[in-house]
Amino acid sequence: MTDLSKLPPVDPAVPNAARMYDYFLGGSHNFAADRAAVERTIAVMPFAAQVIHANRYFLGRAVRFCAREGIDQFLDLGSGIPTVGNVHEAARAVDPAARVAYVDNELVTVASAAALLDGDPLATITAADLREPDAVFEAPGVRELLDLSRPVALLTVSVLQFVHDDDEAAAIVEQYRGRLVPGSMHVLSHVTGDHDRTELTAAEDVYRSTANPGRLRSREQVAALLAGLELEEPGIVDVTEWRPDDTAGRQHRGMWAAVGRIR
Incomplete structure (x- = not known):
């Protein structure tokens, strides 16, 4: 059982991204302040919920892709609160023996995941900061849980x-990838203002008032952030647009996505 004492206490008055x-995904593990912040985000970025759902669909596609490539171990950083389409569900649709180590640093997220995963020997939740x-x-x-060999x-x-710092973000992913053997994958998505700068910048401003x-x-x-990897088609x-097999559509949604292989 993960140690919840390592996490900061929950302040229900301060919105939290998780x-x-x-x-956004229709879950119930949130407070009034979180819901109000979401509504403020939608007010300035009307397609915000579509971005979140499109990102969730990508996660499922990428996980299934990795599983079909023979990977049966997943390390999910900043995993978020359990909801429909969890990584272990997507992975086990391909390989029932897939193992998933979730990591997050928000107390409600970790407690919710611990309850969901109770009794599952192939999935864990760890209370930790991905920056470490x-x-x-x-x-x-x-x-x-994970065999790094x-x-x-x-x-x-x-x-x-x-x-926020580019060098820190690059150093963090390099440290994680440096512990993984060739043949491992890095699945990444990231918000961008490249397509709809006005709306995304306004949403970025809303998030400045959150934790x-x-x-x-x-x-x-x-x-x-993907330097040194062999990117799987279709790249970034x-x-x-990353191997779509759903009905999310092809309109730009505000995120870049890619899957890279470690060689």
């Missing part, structure tokens, strides 16, 4: 925008 994401790779890898829920899919899906202010990055800046594309 709980806002949960509300050594602590993540040393945590029992990661160390005892075999390929792992590293998931940083809509989370690196909360690491998790985010930062937009351009395609070039996202590409820098809008989140709706």
